[in-house]
Structures are given as C-alpha cells and as structure tokens.
Amino acid sequence: MKHKLQKLAAEEGASAVITAIMLSFLLGMASLTIDIGMSYAEASAIQNVADAVALSLGQCLPVEDNAAAIAGVVALADEYAEKNGYTGLTAEDIVFGDLVEGRYRSLTINLSKTTPTYLAKIIGVEEITSRKSATVSAVPAGSLVGCVPVGISAHAYQTAIETGIKEHVVFKEGGGGGENGFFGYIVIDGSNGNARALLDTFKYGYDGEVCVGDIYPVAKGNKASVAKEGVNYRMSLCTHFPGDGGCNYLHYVEDCPRVMTFMIYDFMDFNTVRVKGFSAFVLEYSENEDEIQGSFIELNVAHTSYTSDIDGGIYTYRLTG
C-alpha cells in the first residue's frame, strides 16, 4: 500500500511537471502568436506608408543622376514619410534604379520598424522587426490633357528618334519632303477641323483628355499658316529666362506655352488615326509656315488614366513592386 501511494505521488509529481512545461510552452506559443499578430498589423501599416511615399515620389521620375536631384528626392521622401507617421527615413532607405541616359526611371523605398514585444519576452523574443518596400517606376503616359491638334506617325517618330538627333528637329506638314519627318493635323476637339478651330486648339491646347486608343479624323482642307501662327503665338507668351531668349531645350519651364505636347499615332486609313502615345517639344521659331521646329524634351506628368507602349518622353508613374 505504501509502495502504491509513493508511486502515485511520483506520477502526480511528474504530471505536474509535464503540465507546467506544457502550460509554459502553450503560453509561450500564445504570446508569440499575439505578438506576431501585432507585428503583422505593424507590417501592413509600414507597407501602406511605403506605397504612399513611393506614389508621391512618382511625379519626380525620371530623376537626374546627380547629387542635388537625388538629395531633393530624399528630402521629399522624408517629408512624405513623416506626413504618413514614419520618422527617420534616410538616403539609404531609397534605392534608385533603371538608369537610362543619366536618369533613374524607378526608385524603391525600403522601410522597417522594430517594435518591442509584450508577451513573447517570456520566451526570450524581445522585439520584432517588420521590413517592407515599394517600387515606383516611370512609364510612358497614355492619356494627356493639353495636346495640340497635331501628331506624327509612330513610324516617323521612330525614324526621328533613331537618328539620335533630338534638338532642332523639323517636321513638315504631311506629304512634302520633310527634313526630319511629317506631321499631320488631327481633329481632337470635335470641331469641323477648319483652320480657325485648329489654330485655337493649337494656341491653347485641347482642354479635354486624349487617350491611347482614341480614334480621330485627319483634318481636311486648307490649313496654311496654322502651324506658323500657332507656334508664333506660343513663342510670344514665354516670360521665362528673359535675359536668355526665353525657354529653349537647355532651360525651360514645363508649363510654359513653348512646351508643346503632341500625339504619336498610327494611320487606320487615309482619313483616320489611332493614338499610340505622346511626345513633347520645346518649340523654336521656324522659317517656313508649314513646318514645326523644336527639340524633344522629357516631361513628368501627374498620374494618368492610361499608359502607353511607345516611349515618347512623357512619363507618368505606377507602383511596380
């Protein structure tokens, strides 16, 4: 009997130990689960900040590969991060990528946050670090407000770009022996496409949105002097760089009237075109009235509804990672 009691006591002691071990194990697991749950919430918050900062910086892309431009982006990133409740963002948290012709076309924001654990300390886990990143990339804009009723064919654009000459490019009105290619008048404003309507849209830019895939009629009839008058009007409105001849491709203000955005299109037939993308010129005075002369520039625009497969130098942005 005594023997049996001793054995029972020993078994109970053992099971108490086992129970204690099991309990602390379960408690440890439970506490870790709670802390991991909280760190997931933290990670999700960090991801939202990374996305928001990346999207806010999209308008800076492409970024010149020089210290001043990069410092400017870092300062903006820090400002946006703070607005989103994240402090302490540094230059090391931003990785610039896709360097093309001296300009970065993407950037990645890497954020991390270390939070002390509450319960998992019991099992020796003092803190949990969440790391999240977001990448934003410049992509060719596929919709634009402010276009002139002028465009060049995708083939003409490609040919012009392949020459490698981006400055003082001359496009002649379709048909003739253009120096660098041809342009055509396109009716984007729903008007009858006469010279007066074209000139108005040329001067002020179309206030509606032109999108990739849009189909428009080619303007018919006599359009003599529309380009000349339109270009002269836009040239005359520039008030920038007064001591230096105003805006030109070396120095310009993006919303200056001398900066003109136009369509790149494909002919569907002789009378109709389909928009493929967009490009931008800083206009220059030209000798002949059926010509448009300018230098290609790159522009960053706000978020647009569509993107384009043709890189005409006008960029919007999208989160790509």
Ligand SMILES: [Zn+2]
């Ligand atoms: Zn200007």
